[in-house]
Amino acid sequence: MDSTWLVPVSLAFGFVVGTGLVSLMHFAALRGERAHDVVNSSVPDGVDAVIDALESAGIVVDPSNVVVKASPGALAFGLVGNNSLVHPELTEMVNRVRRSGERLTDEVTLSRGPFGEANIVLSVRVARLGARYVLLVADDRTESHRLDAVRRDFIANISHELKTPIGAVGLLAEALQAASSEPDQVRRFAKRLTKESERLARITQEIIELSRLQAADALTEAEIVSIDRVVSLSLDETKVAADANNVTVISGKKTGALIYGDEALLVTALHNLIANAIQYSPRGSRVGVGVRNSDGVVEIAVTDQGVGIPEVELDRVFERFFRTDPARSRRTGGSGLGLSIVKHVVENHGGDVRAWSQLGRGSTFTIRLPEASRAVATAGDKK
Incomplete structure (x- = not known):
């Protein structure tokens, strides 16, 4: 039997096997890189620096809702603990954005710290960051809400304080008219009317004075x-x-x-x-x-x-x-x-x-x- 034809066949077989092995190794390497990407917790380039520079609370979470980056503000507000979001409300917002792919903005009231002694009001914005991560940014609106409440109370209190003397002045004026033929009654109502008008003037003057004091000049x-x-x-x-x-x-x-x-x-x-x-x-x-x-x-x-x-x-x-x-x-x-x-x-x-x-x-x-x-x-x- 002529064996000369076996040499080219052996070489061809070896080439096929070698090529297959190389392809398998390359495929395994690609899979390894993808697996590494899946488990790697690093955020995209530049995001670290941006989060660190934020005055707001900034948080980046991975597909498992593990916090991979948090700004100092997020830690100060008590939003992060053990590499997780502390508040279920924030976790739910992140999950909604991950499912829909659309940005979400909402205002939430949360307890501050683990013991919940005080509440903070945050304006929260959540959006996808690349294909894997979700970015959450929160701004403190607590003081703004407090000032709004103070303004509402101030207006309500002014209305209440002015309502009493104004109402009294009206009633006394009617009483004076009805008692015009009774000098003693007229004097009594006139004295009350003077007292209420002085009170009204005093409240008005104090409101003006307080407004002036709050001015810069x-x-x-x-x-x-x-x-x-x-x-x-x-x-x-x-x-x-x-x-x-x-x-x-x-x-x-x-x-x-x-x-x-x-x-x-x-x-x-x-x-x-x-x-x-x-x-x-x-x-x-x-x-x-x-x-x-x-x-x-x-x-x-x-x-x-x-x-x-x-x-x-x-x-x-x-x-x-x-x-x-x-x-x-x-x-x-x-x-x-x-x-x-x-x-x-x-x-x-x-x-x-x-x-x-x-x-x-x-x-x-x-x-x-x-x-x-x-x-x-x-x-x-x-x-």
Whole structure:
């Protein structure tokens, strides 16, 4: 048998087998690369840097909803824990985008942190990032919602506060007309009408004053102000109220303290504190006004012997229209804006106001203001 033909056949067979092996190895390599891509948790190039630079909360999740990248904001909001989304609401949004392929925007309210002590309101946007990943971006809208609620409450409170005296004025006017032939009744209704009109004017003026204080140019006419003079003027303005309520107002010695600001606004603020102390003091008690300056800070303290303020309400006394005793405030004509005006006046002067109280023992409100340097005061005197 001639064996010469076996050589080419063997070579051809070897070539086929070798080619097949190479193809199998190449195919296996491609499958290995695809498998690596499936399990690899790295995000597309450049996304890491973008997420790190985000001020918003940014999160990238893989097909298994494992968080492969999270911005500092996402961690600060408590949205990520153990490489997973903490809140089911966010997971559901991610799943919806993965199923539909369409971007999703929604606003959600979530608990902040694992214990859920407080809520945050987030504007959340979710979209696919390439073929595998989903990107979630969230912006904090909590403060915006709080301010909206404050505005709504403010408008509602203004409406309520103005409604009472306006309604009373209308009714009294009708009563006056009906009692025109009865002098005693006319005098009684006229006295009530005057009181309600004064209350209406006071509320309106305080709203205007508060709006002005919230403007950027509230201290356009600032100058050197003597705190001793501010105290003296405030005491003069509250003397009638103190005598009417049989409350004695005493003040400490003069200190010569000076600040840079608006005298009229400071008198308004201190007047409000003293008037508030008189209003909530029992008859025959005393209200003290003291001033001290130390380490560049001037402190004006107003102390009463009144009923005191519950601790849970102490942080709210400077809110607009907040009253610790609504019934009493309305009887005395209080608008609920006095302490809010104090707070804004003091803050516009670069200071702060603090409240201390104990039920049954009274309260102390302390205004703290930066003292004007002697050099500034001297320069102001020479003008």
